Amino acid sequence: MAAEAARVPTVVVDNVKLTYRVHGAGAGKGNATSALSRIIARKGAAGVTEVHAVKGVSFVAYKGEAIGLIGRNGSGKSTLLRCVAGLLPPTSGKIYTHGQPSLLGVNAAMMSELTGERNIILGCLAMGMTQAEARASYESIAEFSGLEKMSKGILNRPMRTYSSGQGARLRFAIAAARSHDVLMIDEALATGDREFQQRSEARIRELREEAGTVFLVSHSMKSIRDTCERVIWLHDGVILQDGPTAEVVAAYEKGA
Numbered sequence: 001m002a003a004e005a006a007r008v009p010t011v012v013v014d015n016v017k018l019t020y021r022v023h024g025a026g027a028g029k030g031n032a033t034s035a036l037s038r039i040i041a042r043k044g045a046a047g048v049t050e051v052h053a054v055k056g057v058s059f060v061a062y063k064g065e066a067i068g069l070i071g072r073n074g075s076g077k078s079t080l081l082r083c084v085a086g087l088l089p090p091t092s093g094k095i096y097t098h099g100q101p102s103l104l105g106v107n108a109a110m111m112s113e114l115t116g117e118r119n120i121i122l123g124c125l126a127m128g129m130t131q132a133e134a135r136a137s138y139e140s141i142a143e144f145s146g147l148e149k150m151s152k153g154i155l156n157r158p159m160r161t162y163s164s165g166q167g168a169r170l171r172f173a174i175a176a177a178r179s180h181d182v183l184m185i186d187e188a189l190a191t192g193d194r195e196f197q198q199r200s201e202a203r204i205r206e207l208r209e210e211a212g213t214v215f216l217v218s219h220s221m222k223s224i225r226d227t228c229e230r231v232i233w234l235h236d237g238v239i240l241q242d243g244p245t246a247e248v249v250a251a252y253e254k255g256a
């Protein structure tokens with residue numbers, strides 16, 4: 001494990017639970033006819049359903065670690081990351097972080113009507129850079145994304161015209177432009193092509209050295225193997241295994 005000499009905790013997750021409350025679920029089809037019949041029958045709003053997405057997760061992450069989060073669809077990976085990033089308050093339990101965690105996701109907020117160029121500048125400002133720093137970083141971000149090489153003039157076009165892979169490349173390039181105490185990446189690598197994945201993996205290694213801890217959520221076991229030395233396997237909202245990548249991925253692939 002990296003940073004063996006001085007194991008500085010960067011994220012402490014203590015028995016975190018997250019329950020989504022879905023209003024209006026289970027009331028049949030949510031169409032106008034069913035709403036009208038509810039009104040006529042003078043029934044109140046439809047019931048509330050609870051989804052227990054994270055059911056008591058605890059772990060400690062250390063500086064210098066790259067941790068893969070794996071598990072089948074709906075196992076709670078994105079929810080857990082959103083809790084650690086401070087975007088969702090846990091229903092119970094505690095999360096302590098050293099510094100500001102940054103969540104980079106394929107769905108990270110970008111302004112789809114604005115050009116890639118404007119999104120780069122806005123993304124830099126959102127990460128706390130000054131105007132001057134944002135301008136100074138522009139060229140290297142544009143180059144790292146490799147988008148202009150793929151399609152000339154693309155950075156002057158609105159982001160809604162980008163393919164999902166092109167959008168993911170730009171999001172990754174922006175987030176990777178500065179070092180983060182805790183960087184969390186949700187699936188960003190899986191969408192890029194092979195060459196971009198290699199560049200991203202190299203950059204993640206640098207970020208780990210420069211900064212703190214990297215979390216990577218991915219369904220690509222290749223990305224996880226190439227990038228992480230520790231893996232947490234989530235299953236149905238709980239940790240099934242937490243350990244060295246080779247061991248946990250092998251068990252996951254066996255479907256243990």
Ligand SMILES: Nc1ncnc2c1ncn2[C@@H]1O[C@H](COP(=O)(O)OP(=O)(O)OP(=O)(O)O)[C@@H](O)[C@H]1O
Pocket residue numbers: 020021022051052053071072073074075076077078079080
């Ligand atoms: N906003 C929401 N409201 C209600 N339920 C939600 C919400 N977001 C996620 N869920 C549910 O919480 C559970 C965990 O979802 P989550 O997105 O964290 O899983 P995941 O492991 O990231 O899945 P995937 O690999 O498919 O991205 C799922 O059952 C999902 O349906």
